[in-house]
Amino acid sequence: MSLEEDIKQTRFTSEYQKLVLNVFYTANWLGLQHNQLMREYGLTGPQFNILRILRGQKGKPMSVNALIERMLDKSSNASRLVDKLEEKRYVLRKVCPNDRRQVEVTITQGGLDILSKLDKPVTDLEENIKGINIEEAQLMNALLEKMRKSNNTQ
């Protein structure tokens, strides 16, 4: 983990600059662990994310647009992610009868099955962040949200 030392060594012009790097680096560190896990189950991170959102719908279909709104990466291409999941028979696509522009995406039983297999290892991974305790996690959550709210991102 050499950027770990790098972050320490570097003379940062400000605490904010360090924070930006730290957030990038931590997300990357978490992402690698997630990807590695997903990979074992033939999924990718973004694909897993979509399946999890769909499961949250409890059977109700969701339009692609609604999916995009809930995705972590909004600019990523939901259409093509749904393509991949459809190939694997984890989701179904159906043209919405009320508005034929829309496509209703639903998770299949196969999709639910793979998710349930992933639940335990994913939770383990997340709970594995044991260097910080619950109070610290709460504090970080509050600070991360405060951080995003603050500025004038048009």
Place this chain on the structure above:
Amino acid sequence: MSLEEDIKQTRFTSEYQKLVLNVFYTANWLGLQHNQLMREYGLTGPQFNILRILRGQKGKPMSVNALIERMLDKSSNASRLVDKLEEKRYVLRKVCPNDRRQVEVTITQGGLDILSKLDKPVTDLEENIKGINIEEAQLMNALLEKMRKSNNTQ
């Protein structure tokens, strides 16, 4: 910013799960702003990152391997990033005479110039996180580092 509300609404199984999502989301939010800025200068985030690392070398060349070690995204492809930067004449590649497997990468004056143009806007962007103060930023930095240190990532 609909995931913002999503994060709030969702019943998280744990504070840790929320933290993971929050870190992903914040990194993404920061990354979009960075990318937008880099784009105006014909660079991408990773390319900028490499240039900044090379500038830190103060003229000393660096092998591709050394670059990878210092990159935020280690698994990204340093060779090809250096390709792009070489095309733009921002770096030079030279086979190392002592070990001809290695390639010495150096930043050019053009590379230094584009970086100096970017310094101000990048700093502005980072300093723009004004919803949290310096003490909070320090706290977050400490917690993020603690978070990464804690667990048994093999």
Place this chain on the structure above:
DNA sequence: CTACATTAAATGTATCTACATACATTTGCC
């Protein structure tokens, strides 16, 4: 010195990201 392992970088491949564009459908206005 040959044989084999190791190392450094490049290349290959699949997927994802970011953004532009195309196309069909729907909506709103006249």
Place this chain on the structure above:
DNA sequence: GGCAAATGTATGTAGATACATTTAATGTAG
């Protein structure tokens, strides 16, 4: 109804990510 604007999705493209494999140079054991 007819037409322009908006909407929803798909497609195109360039570049990045993640990981496996290849190529070339070096190191090392026998």
